[in-house]
Every structure is written in structure tokens, then in C-alpha cells.
Amino acid sequence: MNAVAEIENLRVDVGGRAIVDGVNLRVLPGRIIALVGASGSGKTTTGLALLGEYPAGARVTGDVRVPDGLVGYVPQHPGAVLNPARRIGALLCDIARTQVRDLPRRQRRAAIGERVLRAVSLAQLPDATAMLRRFPHQLSGGQQQRVVLAQALLLGARVVVADEPTTGQDALTKRSIVDQLAAVSREGIAVVLLSHDLDVVRALADEVLVMRDGHVVESAPAERLWLAPRHPWTAKLLASESTTTRIEPASEGGAVLRTGPLTARHGRTAVLRMPELTLRAGECLAVVGRSGSGKTTLARCLTGLHRNHDGEILLDGIPLPRSLRDRTRQQLAAVQYVFQDARAAFDEHRPVLHQVVRTAVRLRGMAEADALTEALTTLFGLGLTEDLVRRRPDRLSGGELHRAALARALLARPRVLICDEITSGLDTITRQGVLDTLAGLVRDRGDLSLILITHDLATAALATRIAVLEAGNLVEEGPARQLLTAPQHPFSVRLMETTAQLPARARA
Structure with a gap:
């Protein structure tokens, strides 16, 4: 079978450091x-x-061959590549129009609509x-992702590169993304899936390449790799899936943060x-809950980033100002927020360490000097090195920036730490390390409270404890072990059932 894309012995150097070295990849249709x-x-x-895109100043050696030259890309943050001033229908019609120029004028409109x-x-x-009547900002992240995929398909892409397509998505949306990519492959289109989510990889992949420090350390058909990994790093990656860290309920402590009934x-x-x-x-x-259920809005209210709400927020019994601009330095330090979009939370012009x-x-x-040491x-x-954090944010990956953002919040010595999807862009080993760190902080400090x-x-x-939100409402709350094993509300039950196991080989 002829490959639709091939990479041979790819090496990419940036600033004298190889970020990819000796990578080989053969992509087959479907x-x-x-x-x-x-x-x-x-x-x-x-x-x-595969798209011919490299970091600024990169020195590239090796061969990248895409015979048809048509590769689609679905980025982790799809809203960034959509024109915010144009409706979805107009964006797609513009692309379709370029495909029907050879048709008689009378047939073009119908052909555009069909495509x-x-x-x-x-x-x-x-x-x-x-959906076609809406603007990009009126769509959820999952819907924006589908629009970007539709653009690639309209262009006639024979290969689609999907970069962390399920990061930050709830279990129900994740399942629909798996079905979507499976449908694309059944049309004979190749998919190159870049992912930390091993459940999704297990459900979709024909072949898996395991990368570490710019090298492919193992490459194998999916079935063999899951059953008999040969490289120690692969085995460690798979074993970390089953590791669970828990924060045991502490003795009845005093209320640190309390809200009255809150409507945002x-x-x-x-x-x-x-x-x-x-x-x-x-x-x-x-x-927990689906995208758009109100989780992040709750976090933004607690941290003073969303002031359009009714109801008081009390820290140690003292009302917090609704806007963070009106909070004292002590109040700002006491309630810290680690954002889901870590890249947007850093000044792109200054080193991360600074x-x-x-x-x-x-x-x-x-x-x-003392702050630098800490x-x-x-x-x-x-898990971050000094060389890495002395760089500017654009030289770090999304997962590395998430960990740097967590470190920055911890430097404030908060009483309440709010973490918004901070493990969603991490591999299983790094995720476990971050969770172990958080559990250790809670155990050792005693006065630190977390909202995940x-x-x-x-x-x-x-x-x-776990609180489940759906459509802006709290539908269930209870001890974590109880809610994870015996949820009561129908939505909680559905969420747990969907999460339990994505079907293996979903595209078969």
C-alpha cells in the first residue's frame, strides 16, 4: 500500500538542541x-x-514526503485558527468555492452547498x-474542533494531524471525538493522532509510536504494544495508568472558604x-461536568475574575471583594488560580522563571534571592529543569507550562488553590507526579485546601469530595469514593459509565 505521507530520519535543532532526532514515520491511507x-x-x-511547519530558527535535516501535498491540522486550541469575524457557513463556503471553479456558474451554488x-x-x-449561522465564539471547543476538521476535509486532505483532540474534554465529548476520527479513517483518510490520552489511543490506533526526549523509543502495532511493551519507558507509561492517589479526609477542620447561594x-x-x-x-x-456546565465560571467567581454574580464569598469568615482589583495582596495570595490555558497566563516576552x-x-x-531559591x-x-524555565513561554510545551503555572501559584503560599484542568495536557507519568505533589502539599501543610x-x-x-455540575446547576455532591462507585443522579451515572471504558478498537 502506498504511503500518503512519510518521514525519514527527521532531526530538528533549535538553539543547538535537538528537539526531534532520527524520527521515522510511514502514514497509510485509512x-x-x-x-x-x-x-x-x-x-x-x-x-x-508533515505540514512543513517548524519552530522559528530551526535547523531541519531528513526527508518529509507528502505526495498529494494535502495535510489537514486540527490544533489543540481550534478557536485560534478560525476567523472570529465570519460565520461558520461563510468560512466553509469560501473553501468549497475554490473546489468548484471549473463548474458552470449555474451549478456552483448547489455544488458548494453539497460539499x-x-x-x-x-x-x-x-x-x-x-451551526453554520454562528460565529466561532458562539461554539464550544469541541464544536470549533469539528469546524476545523470540516475545513481540512473540504480542502481534500488525505492526512489529518489531530493534536491532543480530547484534552480538556469531558467523557461524553471525548467519546464523540473518538467516533468522529473513526468515521474519518473509514473514508480512507489517514489520521496522525498526537495524544496523552491512552484510553483514546487504545480505542483508535492501528500503530503507536512512543516518544521520549525527541526519539522514538518504541514503535509497534497497537495490540502488541498494549500487551507486551518492550521499552522500559513504554512499560512505565502504561503502568502509571492504574496508579491512584487519594487525599484522605482530614479531621473536621474549620471552614476556609464559604459561599452563600451563588448565581453567576x-x-x-x-x-x-x-x-x-x-x-x-x-x-x-x-x-466535574461537561464543557459549559459552569465549572470554570465558579472558579472565576471565587478568584475575583467574574464579578457579575449574586451571593457572598467568605475567606475565614470575612467577605472577599468581588473583583480581584479590590482584594488586598494577602487576599490575592490566599486564593490562587491555575488556569486551563496556561500559555495565555504567561507574559510571552519574559522568561518563565522570572x-x-x-x-x-x-x-x-x-x-x-530567596524567592529564586524557593x-x-x-x-x-x-519535573522542570533550570535550563527549561529560563526560556520564554513559547519555548515550553503546553504540559511544561501547566507545571510552571502550578509552581507560580504555589509560590504565593495560598490557603485555597484552584486548579483548572491542570493535568489534562500531561502524560500519565507526569500527571501522577503532579497529583502526588498536590496530595503531599495538602498532607504536609495541613492548612492548604484544593479545588480541582x-x-x-x-x-x-x-x-x-466531588461536586457534579450540569447546565449550570449542582446535580450531585458527596464523598469521592461514594460518588465514583455509586452515583445517584442520572447525569452522574451517565458520566461515570462513559468514563469507565472507551470501546477498544472503536473504528473496527
């Missing part, structure tokens, strides 16, 4: 090949090489008529309705 590995292992660099509807259907974009709005529309919520010292609360150090200097009044110790504990915003129930298992 097959799904997955690249897995830790953040910074070279997955995205390898995937983008758009076929691409939208293949990309599994629901309620196509309504976007404009005049209520997007979150929460009853009273209490977080005690040494406790971990996981907040920004981590600055938190302790500004919020705790530390001397810069920052490096914290960063090292999260997550789609990943393996991460939620760390928690003392």
Missing part, C-alpha cells in the same frame, strides 16, 4: 497512527513537520443548519446556580 509521550517529547514537532454539508456531516457537527451571569443570562458551598482546611473538592519568582516577591514580600526548588519538584476543576475522573479520585 489508518490511524498515534504518537504518545511526555510533554516536550517531540510529538507536536513531528506532526507539524459543505458532506464535510460537516463527516466531521459530525450536530445541527448543521444552526453572563450578561443577563444565568450560567451558574450554586447552593451554599463550604471548603474546609486540608480538604480537596473536585468539580514570572514565577515575581509572585513570591510581589505577594509575600520575599527578597528576590522557585527553583518548587519547579524541580514538578476537571473532566478526568481519575484526577477527581484524588479528592475528598
Whole structure:
């Protein structure tokens, strides 16, 4: 079978350092090949090489061959590649119009419509008529992803590179993405899947390449690799899936954070309705639910980033100002937020280390030398090197930036730490390391409380309690072990059942 894309002995050097070295890849039509590995292992660099895209200043050797020259790319953050000023229908019609120029004028309009509807259907974009009238900002991340995929299909791509397509997605949306990519491969289109999510890789991949430090350390058919990994790193990666860290319920501590009944709005529309919520010292609360259920809005209310809400938020019994601009330095330090989009949370012009150090200097009044020592110790504990964090944010992977953002928040010595999907872009080994670190901090400090915003129930298992949100409402709350094993609300039951196991070989 002829390959639709090939990479031979690819090496990419940036600043004298090889970020990819000796990579070989052969992509066959209708097959799904997955690249897995830790953040910074070279997955995205390898995937983008198929599009002829490389980091600025890169020195590239080796061969990349794409005979048809048509490779589609679905990025991790698809909204960034959609024109915000144009409706979805107009974006897709513009592409389809270039495909029908040879047709008589009278036939073009119908042909454009047919092509758009076929691409939208293949990309599994629901309620196509309504979706085509919307602007990109009116779609969820999963819907934006489907639009970008439809664009690639309209262009006639024979290969689609999907970069972390399930990162930050709830279990129900994840299942639909698996079905979507399986449908694309059944059309004879090759898929190169870059992913940390081994459940998704297990459900889709024909072949798996395991990467570490820019090298492919193991390559094998999926079935063989799951059953008999040959490289120690692969075995460690698979074994870490079954490891679970838990924060055991602490003795009844005092309330650190408390809210009255809370109603948050976007404009005049209520997007979150929460009853009273209490977080005690040494406790971990996981907040789970679908995208758009109100999880991040809750976090933004607690941290003073969303002020359009009713209801008080109390820290140690004292009301917090609704806007973070009105909070004191002590209040800002006490409630820290690690954002889901870590890249957007860093100044792109300053080294990461400088920004981590600055938190302790500004919020705790530390001397810069002492703050530097504490920052490096914290960063090292999260698996980041000094050489890495002295770079600017654009030189770090998404997973590396997530860990740097966590270190920055910890430098404030918070009473309440809110983590929004901080493990979603991490491989299983690194994720476990971060969860172990968080559990250790709670255990050792005693006065630190965590709120984990997550789609990943393996991460939620760390928690003392779990709260389930759906459509802006709290539908169930209870001890983590009880809720994970015996949920009561129909939505919770559906969420747990979907998470339990993606079907192996979903495309078969």
C-alpha cells in the first residue's frame, strides 16, 4: 500500500538542541497512527513537520514526503485558527468555492452547498443548519474542533494531524471525538493522532509510536504494544495508568472558604446556580461536568475574575471583594488560580522563571534571592529543569507550562488553590507526579485546601469530595469514593459509565 505521507530520519535543532532526532514515520491511507509521550517529547514537532511547519530558527535535516501535498491540522486550541469575524457557513463556503471553479456558474451554488454539508456531516457537527449561522465564539471547543476538521476535509486532505483532540474534554465529548476520527479513517483518510490520552489511543490506533526526549523509543502495532511493551519507558507509561492517589479526609477542620447561594451571569443570562458551598482546611473538592456546565465560571467567581454574580464569598469568615482589583495582596495570595490555558497566563516576552519568582516577591514580600531559591526548588519538584524555565513561554510545551503555572501559584503560599484542568495536557507519568505533589502539599501543610476543576475522573479520585455540575446547576455532591462507585443522579451515572471504558478498537 502506498504511503500518503512519510518521514525519514527527521532531526530538528533549535538553539543547538535537538528537539526531534532520527524520527521515522510511514502514514497509510485509512489508518490511524498515534504518537504518545511526555510533554516536550517531540510529538507536536513531528506532526507539524508533515505540514512543513517548524519552530522559528530551526535547523531541519531528513526527508518529509507528502505526495498529494494535502495535510489537514486540527490544533489543540481550534478557536485560534478560525476567523472570529465570519460565520461558520461563510468560512466553509469560501473553501468549497475554490473546489468548484471549473463548474458552470449555474451549478456552483448547489455544488458548494453539497460539499459543505458532506464535510460537516463527516466531521459530525450536530445541527448543521444552526451551526453554520454562528460565529466561532458562539461554539464550544469541541464544536470549533469539528469546524476545523470540516475545513481540512473540504480542502481534500488525505492526512489529518489531530493534536491532543480530547484534552480538556469531558467523557461524553471525548467519546464523540473518538467516533468522529473513526468515521474519518473509514473514508480512507489517514489520521496522525498526537495524544496523552491512552484510553483514546487504545480505542483508535492501528500503530503507536512512543516518544521520549525527541526519539522514538518504541514503535509497534497497537495490540502488541498494549500487551507486551518492550521499552522500559513504554512499560512505565502504561503502568502509571492504574496508579491512584487519594487525599484522605482530614479531621473536621474549620471552614476556609464559604459561599452563600451563588448565581453567576453572563450578561443577563444565568450560567451558574450554586447552593451554599463550604471548603474546609486540608480538604480537596473536585468539580466535574461537561464543557459549559459552569465549572470554570465558579472558579472565576471565587478568584475575583467574574464579578457579575449574586451571593457572598467568605475567606475565614470575612467577605472577599468581588473583583480581584479590590482584594488586598494577602487576599490575592490566599486564593490562587491555575488556569486551563496556561500559555495565555504567561507574559510571552519574559522568561518563565522570572514570572514565577515575581509572585513570591510581589505577594509575600520575599527578597528576590530567596524567592529564586524557593522557585527553583518548587519547579524541580514538578519535573522542570533550570535550563527549561529560563526560556520564554513559547519555548515550553503546553504540559511544561501547566507545571510552571502550578509552581507560580504555589509560590504565593495560598490557603485555597484552584486548579483548572491542570493535568489534562500531561502524560500519565507526569500527571501522577503532579497529583502526588498536590496530595503531599495538602498532607504536609495541613492548612492548604484544593479545588480541582476537571473532566478526568481519575484526577477527581484524588479528592475528598466531588461536586457534579450540569447546565449550570449542582446535580450531585458527596464523598469521592461514594460518588465514583455509586452515583445517584442520572447525569452522574451517565458520566461515570462513559468514563469507565472507551470501546477498544472503536473504528473496527
